[in-house]
Amino acid sequence: MSEEFSLRTYLRDIQPPFCAGCGAFTVMNTFLRAVHEMGHKDLRGFAFCSGIGCSSWIPSPHFKADTIHVTHGRSIPVATGVKLMRPDLNVVVFGGDGDIVGIGLSHLIHAARRNVDITVVMVNNMIYGMTGGQVAPTTPFKLPTTTTPYGNFERALDASKLIASAGACYVARWTTTHVSQLKESFKTAVNTKGFAFIEVISQCPTAFGRRVGFKDAGEMLQWFKANSVTVEEANKLTEEELQNKIVVGEFVKKEAPSLTETVYAVLKEAQKK
Ligand SMILES: Cc1ncc(C[n+]2csc(CCOP(=O)(O)OP(=O)(O)O)c2C)c(N)n1
Ligand code: SF4
Numbered sequence: 001m002s003e004e005f006s007l008r009t010y011l012r013d014i015q016p017p018f019c020a021g022c023g024a025f026t027v028m029n030t031f032l033r034a035v036h037e038m039g040h041k042d043l044r045g046f047a048f049c050s051g052i053g054c055s056s057w058i059p060s061p062h063f064k065a066d067t068i069h070v071t072h073g074r075s076i077p078v079a080t081g082v083k084l085m086r087p088d089l090n091v092v093v094f095g096g097d098g099d100i101v102g103i104g105l106s107h108l109i110h111a112a113r114r115n116v117d118i119t120v121v122m123v124n125n126m127i128y129g130m131t132g133g134q135v136a137p138t139t140p141f142k143l144p145t146t147t148t149p150y151g152n153f154e155r156a157l158d159a160s161k162l163i164a165s166a167g168a169c170y171v172a173r174w175t176t177t178h179v180s181q182l183k184e185s186f187k188t189a190v191n192t193k194g195f196a197f198i199e200v201i202s203q204c205p206t207a208f209g210r211r212v213g214f215k216d217a218g219e220m221l222q223w224f225k226a227n228s229v230t231v232e233e234a235n236k237l238t239e240e241e242l243q244n245k246i247v248v249g250e251f252v253k254k255e256a257p258s259l260t261e262t263v264y265a266v267l268k269e270a271q272k273k
Pocket of ligand 1: 052053054055056072095096097098099100123125127128129130131136204
């Protein structure tokens, strides 16, 4: 890492559509810093894929890279195809919680099960941000949204736990206040041979924060900080004590043959016959 980091190296000269204080800015910035620290002078070694939603705008059209913007919830199957055809590329998906674990949930589970050699970054702002704040599978129990004005009557999905059990090789969760840890996780995820999933608890001050009583994005970040507990701390707490806490850290870090490896090995064998 010799040259100084500059966002201009990796971003097109286009103003992102995010509201002031949106966590998507932090995710974008932190990811690009990780890329820079990994020694990538540009994004030529990457392909990015995203669906629909505010968080899906992180790579496309902003990154100076090959980016594919697909229909809502379908970024993972498209990314799988890209990786199988171009195993030399680092394939990274960005999306919101609605995109990744709402409409796209089955793709996520199967990608983890298949151990597809891609990284999925889920920006979990606990709401459907872009469409105006509808309840998501990740919205905390009892919190009001535009579609549940008297409070959410469903319990939130723990996406990291689910994907860990589905067989991912790397699973981590951070909030937008854990920027150094998140940056390191991005590097680990990209270097993971196999499926990597990073959940970033992020603030949507517009469609979520103000509706549940936060004054601004800063107050949301303070809440994230005050209520985060590490995996190690969480192991010593009861289920009751963990209510409303955000468990952060690395949940899975392991090696297993990736889909790309196994598919190409089978192809090689088949070609011999
Ligand atoms: C098939 C389909 N269904 C619904 C929509 C409407 N829609 C667009 S984005 C979105 C959800 C956005 O929430 P999320 O993925 O969490 O991203 P955020 O905007 O919060 O970052 C929905 C329901 C759509 N574009 N396509
Ligand atoms: S609506 Fe929410 S998620 Fe979308 S850009 Fe604004 S703050 Fe970010």
